[in-house]
Amino acid sequence: MRRVLLASPRGFCAGVERAVETVEKALELYGPPVYVxxxxxxxxxxxxxxxxxGAVFVNDEREAPEGATLVLSAHGVEPGVFERAVSRRLNTIDATCPLVTKVHVQARRYAAEGYRIILIGHAGHEEVVGTTGEAPDAIELVESVADAERLEASDRPLAYITQTTLSVDETAEIVNTLKRRFPNIRAPQREDICYATSNRQWAVKEMLAEVDLLLVIGSRNSSNSNRLVEVARAAGVVAHLIDDESE
Structure with a gap:
């Protein structure tokens, strides 16, 4: 007999729900089009x-007409985006996840205190691009244990921050490598990885012993969805990322 098990917790995190509601409320208040x-x-x-x-998605704030309403995504943006939005007289609504904003604040604080900042994350991800923009001269990206092993020592004090949607296990390996090589490295006061990211990965781990196949419903560019697939595959369970039932 085949059984279908549902992971718990599952679904969108609070930051995603907040961002979606922000666009919905903007459409109600200002009417379409609302640019995102x-x-x-x-x-x-x-x-x-x-x-x-009625939402219109654009790749760059300069694609929105002057004076239009523009919503910024949950992943956060670099400071230059706000400056360009002001110059175009855009009615800008910031839907950045508060946990991402926390990482941005940490980056600015560490940079102001003279730290060399290690950002653990995935190159090209919108969140990483936005965080790097907060302190581009101070931040260095590390994507793997191998990257952490290759880091060269310097006279500047060292601190690390992370993307909020990473694999908990892989990030722990990178952090342990950094701490072994640089014992005085400064860590965030609280873990940067989103609690929803962490508990959904744990939920998948809890059910792996009972399943032969794991289907993660999510989009190809979703970091969280991809990490859940990786968690299952790392444990030897066949796992696939699907957009919906048609796949």
Whole structure:
């Protein structure tokens, strides 16, 4: 007899729900079109639904007409985006996840205190681009244990921050490598990885002994969805990322 098990917890995190609600409320208040910089969240179904209600997704704030309403995505942006939005007289609404904002604040504080900042994350991810923009001269990206092993020592004090949607286990390995090589490295007061990211990875781990196949429903560009697939595959369970039941 085949059984279908549902992971718990599952679904969108509070930051995603907040960002989607922000676009919905902007559409109610200002009427369409409301412009959204990048995908508000990395979920194709959500994006299509909002497009149907009048949201227009653009890759750059300069694509929005002057004076238009612009919503910034949950992943955060570099400071230059706000400056360009002001110059275009855009009615800008910031839907950045508060946990991402916390990382931005840490980056600015560490940079102001003279730290060399190690950002653990994935190159090209919108969150990493935004965080790096907060202190571009101080931040160095580390994506793997191998990257951490290759870091050269310097006279500057060292601190690390992380992308909020990483693999808990892989990040722990990178952090342990950094601490072994640089015992005085400064860590965030609280872990940067989102609690929803962490508890969904733990939920998958808890059910792996009972399943032969794990299907993660999410979009290809979703960091969280990809990490859940990786968690299962690392434990030897067949796992696939699917957008919906058609796949």
């Amino acid at each position: 910089r990048k995908q508000i969240v990395h979920n194709a179904h959500v994006v299509r639904e909002l497009q149907g209600r």
